[in-house]
Amino acid sequence: MARVTASAPRYDVVGIGNALVDVIAHVDDDFLTRHELVKGAMTLVETDRALELHRALPTAIEMSGGSAANTVCGVASMGGSAAYVGKVSADDLGGVFDHDLRAVGVRFARAAQHADVPTGRCIIAVTDDAERTMNTYLGASSLLAPNDIDAEVVAAGAVLYMEGYLFDRDDAKAAFRRAASIAHDAGRLVSLTLSDSFCVDRHREDFVGLVADEVDVLFGNADEICSLYEVDDLDTAVAAVRADCAMAAITVGARGALVATADGLVEVPATPVPKVVDTTGAGDLFAAGFLFGLTHGHDPVGCARLGAIAAGEIISHVGPRPLVELRTLI
Amino acid sequence: MARVTASAPRYDVVGIGNALVDVIAHVDDDFLTRHELVKGAMTLVETDRALELHRALPTAIEMSGGSAANTVCGVASMGGSAAYVGKVSADDLGGVFDHDLRAVGVRFARAAQHADVPTGRCIIAVTDDAERTMNTYLGASSLLAPNDIDAEVVAAGAVLYMEGYLFDRDDAKAAFRRAASIAHDAGRLVSLTLSDSFCVDRHREDFVGLVADEVDVLFGNADEICSLYEVDDLDTAVAAVRADCAMAAITVGARGALVATADGLVEVPATPVPKVVDTTGAGDLFAAGFLFGLTHGHDPVGCARLGAIAAGEIISHVGPRPLVELRTLI
Numbered sequence: 001m002a003r004v005t006a007s008a009p010r011y012d013v014v015g016i017g018n019a020l021v022d023v024i025a026h027v028d029d030d031f032l033t034r035h036e037l038v039k040g041a042m043t044l045v046e047t048d049r050a051l052e053l054h055r056a057l058p059t060a061i062e063m064s065g066g067s068a069a070n071t072v073c074g075v076a077s078m079g080g081s082a083a084y085v086g087k088v089s090a091d092d093l094g095g096v097f098d099h100d101l102r103a104v105g106v107r108f109a110r111a112a113q114h115a116d117v118p119t120g121r122c123i124i125a126v127t128d129d130a131e132r133t134m135n136t137y138l139g140a141s142s143l144l145a146p147n148d149i150d151a152e153v154v155a156a157g158a159v160l161y162m163e164g165y166l167f168d169r170d171d172a173k174a175a176f177r178r179a180a181s182i183a184h185d186a187g188r189l190v191s192l193t194l195s196d197s198f199c200v201d202r203h204r205e206d207f208v209g210l211v212a213d214e215v216d217v218l219f220g221n222a223d224e225i226c227s228l229y230e231v232d233d234l235d236t237a238v239a240a241v242r243a244d245c246a247m248a249a250i251t252v253g254a255r256g257a258l259v260a261t262a263d264g265l266v267e268v269p270a271t272p273v274p275k276v277v278d279t280t281g282a283g284d285l286f287a288a289g290f291l292f293g294l295t296h297g298h299d300p301v302g303c304a305r306l307g308a309i310a311a312g313e314i315i316s317h318v319g320p321r322p323l324v325e326l327r328t329l330i
Numbered sequence: 331m332a333r334v335t336a337s338a339p340r341y342d343v344v345g346i347g348n349a350l351v352d353v354i355a356h357v358d359d360d361f362l363t364r365h366e367l368v369k370g371a372m373t374l375v376e377t378d379r380a381l382e383l384h385r386a387l388p389t390a391i392e393m394s395g396g397s398a399a400n401t402v403c404g405v406a407s408m409g410g411s412a413a414y415v416g417k418v419s420a421d422d423l424g425g426v427f428d429h430d431l432r433a434v435g436v437r438f439a440r441a442a443q444h445a446d447v448p449t450g451r452c453i454i455a456v457t458d459d460a461e462r463t464m465n466t467y468l469g470a471s472s473l474l475a476p477n478d479i480d481a482e483v484v485a486a487g488a489v490l491y492m493e494g495y496l497f498d499r500d501d502a503k504a505a506f507r508r509a510a511s512i513a514h515d516a517g518r519l520v521s522l523t524l525s526d527s528f529c530v531d532r533h534r535e536d537f538v539g540l541v542a543d544e545v546d547v548l549f550g551n552a553d554e555i556c557s558l559y560e561v562d563d564l565d566t567a568v569a570a571v572r573a574d575c576a577m578a579a580i581t582v583g584a585r586g587a588l589v590a591t592a593d594g595l596v597e598v599p600a601t602p603v604p605k606v607v608d609t610t611g612a613g614d615l616f617a618a619g620f621l622f623g624l625t626h627g628h629d630p631v632g633c634a635r636l637g638a639i640a641a642g643e644i645i646s647h648v649g650p651r652p653l654v655e656l657r658t659l660i
Contacts, residue, residue, distance in 0.1 A: 025433075026653070059403070059430045059651050062392040073389070092422035092448075100389045103355075118422070321389050323356070 009188065011107070012080040012295035014157030016149070016179055017068025018141040018166050019086030020120045021093040022280070024318060025060040027125040032133055037125065042134040042165070042196050045123075050137035053123050062093070063319050064100035065122055066141070067195060068163035070281045070320040074288025074310050076104040079327040080295060083107035083153045085179075089140040093119035100321065111148035114140050124280055126318065132280045136165075145171040146178045154179050155186035158295045159217070161287065164195030164207070164224075173206055180214040189294075193287055194220035197227040204228065211244050217294070218248040219287050225250055234258075238265060249290050249304060251283055256308060259300040268304035271312030281320025285310040289326070306330060339518065341437070342410040342625035344487030346479070346509055347398025348471040348496045349416030350450045351423040352610070354648060355390040357455040362463055367455065372464040372495070372526050375453075380467035383453050392423070393649050394430035395452055396471070397525060398493035400611045400650040404618025404640050406434040409657040410625060413437035413483045415509075419470040423449040430651065441478035444470050454610055456648065462610045466495075475501040476508045484509050485516035488625045489547070491617065494525030494537070494554075503536055510544040519624075523617055524550035527557040534558065541574050547624070548578040549617050555580055564588075568595060579620050579634060581613055586638060589630040598634035601642030611650025615640040619656070636660060 032039055035056060045053070064073075072082035084106050088094035090113045097119060101108045120141035125133045144166060154160055160183040166172050180190045192215045194200050200207055200220075207228055211218060218225075218241055222234050225248070229240040234250075238260050241248040248260040256269040289310035293303030309329050310322070317323050362369055365386060375383070394403075402412035414436050418424035420443045427449060431438045450471035455463045474496060484490055490513040496502050510520045522545045524530050530537055530550075537558055541548060548555075548571055552564050555578070559570040564580070568590050571578040578590040586599040619640035623633030639659050640652070647653050 054429060055432070057429070058433045059394070060426075060433070061649065062426060064389070096390075096392060099384060099387070102385070103388045103390070319391065 009158035010156040011083045013075045013082045013291050015068035015072040015161045016085045017163030019088045020066040020122045022065030022122050023060045024124045025057045037133050045135045064097045065320050067284050070284035071288045073104050074285045077322040077326040078292040080292045085109045087111040087140045087144045089119040109150035109153040130276045146175045149179045151182050154182045159189045162192045189216045191217035194224035197223040200227040216246045218245045221251045257304045271308040273312045273316045276315050278318045281314045282311045285314040339488035340486040341413045343405045343489050343621050344413045345398035345402040345491045346415045347493030349418045350396040350452045352395030352452050353390045354454045355387045367463050375465045394427045395650050397614050400614035401618045403434050404615045407652040407656040408622040410622045415439045417441040417470045417474045419449040439480035439483040460606045476504045479509045481512050484512045489519045492522045519546045521547035524554035527553040530557040546576045548575045551581045587634045589634050601638040603642045603646045606645050608648045611644045612641045615644040
């Protein structure tokens with residue numbers, strides 16, 4: 001699937017996504033009902049609704065998040081090298097986001113700042129069943145445009161990893177196309193996570209085109225893959241994705257993951273954990289382990305096992321960034 | 331000790347202190363050595379040093395802190411009513427601080443904002459032994475002046491609770507004197523926490539004067555009380571504090587706490603916890619439980635027991651604000 005590589009990559013993974021700070025609080029089911037929130041869903045909200053939900057939220061903690069950002073931090077924690085392209089503002093939360101990437105050794109190819117638009121934030125309500133319900137105010141993060149793509153950084157990554165959540169505005173779609181083209185021209189792999197079935201639903205035609213034209217490795221859960229191809233059963237979706245992509249890694253919740261390649265379909269179970277505390281970041285960290293494996297000579301089963309280990313660590317505590325060096329778990 | 335009360339208090343406790351957001355990260359002992367940090371101490375730092383330490387810090391979480399603010403949130407969590415006087419800026423971290431007070435029902439009598447000075451923050455490095463080493467950039471929080479004291483709010487609290495950390499600049503010292511005078515004129519109790527033995531050492535004369543003139547209930551640990559009276563043994567310090575204050579609650583680490591009153595000295599053991607994770611906020615929450623007891627008809631032993639329960643909850647997890655409603659533990 002990779003073309004001839006011109007030079008050795010400087011990074012294992014280069015991520016592009018919505019640069020967000022998470023605002024995390026524990027709530028009861030009543031809170032979700034009272035505020036008409038759909039458990040487990042990610043909803044985009046405007047400033048007013050974000051302020052309203054924030055005001056209603058109990059005591060919260062703030063920590064860096066953003067799906068692809070969590071993934072590249074996971075890659076670094078596994079012992080890999082990574083860079084990240086994304087947009088924050090020149091405010092406190094932008095500083096928090098920047099700090100937490102640098103702190104784990106991820107190169108932040110920070111796009112030009114918008115002085116007037118604040119850093120994006122994701123309000124995450126965690127219920128007792130460890131499910132997270134997310135309301136995202138995108139702010140500066142969604143304003144990524146083709147010119148914000150650092151071509152040198154993208155060309156220097158063995159795998160480009162793009163986050164479907166960001167694939168919303170025309171500018172961002174064009175930025176993805178530009179990044180994919182830079183990566184392929186440099187002989188690199190292009191991967192994409194579908195992020196969310198609602199997100200896929202809103203932009204199905206563009207997603208289908210991007211996947212067919214540019215994506216070598218596709219990430220998604222069963223719902224997202226089925227939504228992409230508008231089919232009800234996973235077998236049909238798997239057949240379709242095998243026609244489009246060299247490899248697809250499909251998470252199936254507590255069961256684990258499937259990996260589809262030209263050679264067939266393998267299933268890898270989830271890593272058992274004593275107590276699931278917060279599933280925020282499970283998919284992001286699965287992708288981290290998988291991509292670390294892919295860039296370190298592992299076969300698909302090995303990649304999925306590394307993904308399961310990384311996801312297992314992240315669901316054992318609150319927050320989407322590893323609390324231990326993942327390299328010590330492998 | 332209380333004079334005649336003119337009207338029923340609207341709040342059990344009104345706190346005044348440094349309004350800070352905590353930036354918390356796990357580090358190893360090497361980190362402390364490398365950055366010349368004294369384990370367990372609180373050090374005030376200027377902007378440059380704060381930036382340098384923040385840059386060096388691993389992945390962090392942000393959550394509201396501030397000693398007296400933690401205490402009033404603890405009082406609210408016990409089921410009491412509380413208000414808080416403090417100074418933040420009109421930035422993201424100021425918003426975080428404000429949110430977390432309101433979220434637990436604490437009235438925030440927010441002082442006028444300084445547009446040019448950012449919200450204060452406390453960089454907390456937590457080591458494997460659960461000790462926290464704090465480096466505080468005070469920012470807007472330290473600029474509290476006599477005019478920032480909301481007289482109506484202070485007069486409406488059964489107990490005024492002031493944080494020694496803030497007792498540093500002349501303006502803040504004058505603000506404490508003004509607040510104490512308002513409280514006493516309204517027939518309320520005045521309490522003070524010494525906060526830190528270095529802090530006491532820097533301003534001993536002013537502290538001694540404030541304690542002798544205005545303080546009905548004094549909080550501190552053994553080091554702080556000994557530092558206040560410049561004595562080496564706790565017995566001598568206890569005798570001195572009994573001459574100055576109607577009541578003193580002295581924490582003695584893992585042993586628990588002593589309460590000195592005109593009637594004598596009692597000792598109450600610490601509440602055992604399965605695992606001490608982070609001692610940040612232990613003293614603040616001891617004061618919360620104690621003050622809740624004091625304003626709800628408990629005797630000194632009962633007050634100290636409530637303090638021990640609240641402190642026990644807070645040291646069982648990362649962060650200085652309760653994760654469960656403390657009222658459910660009593």
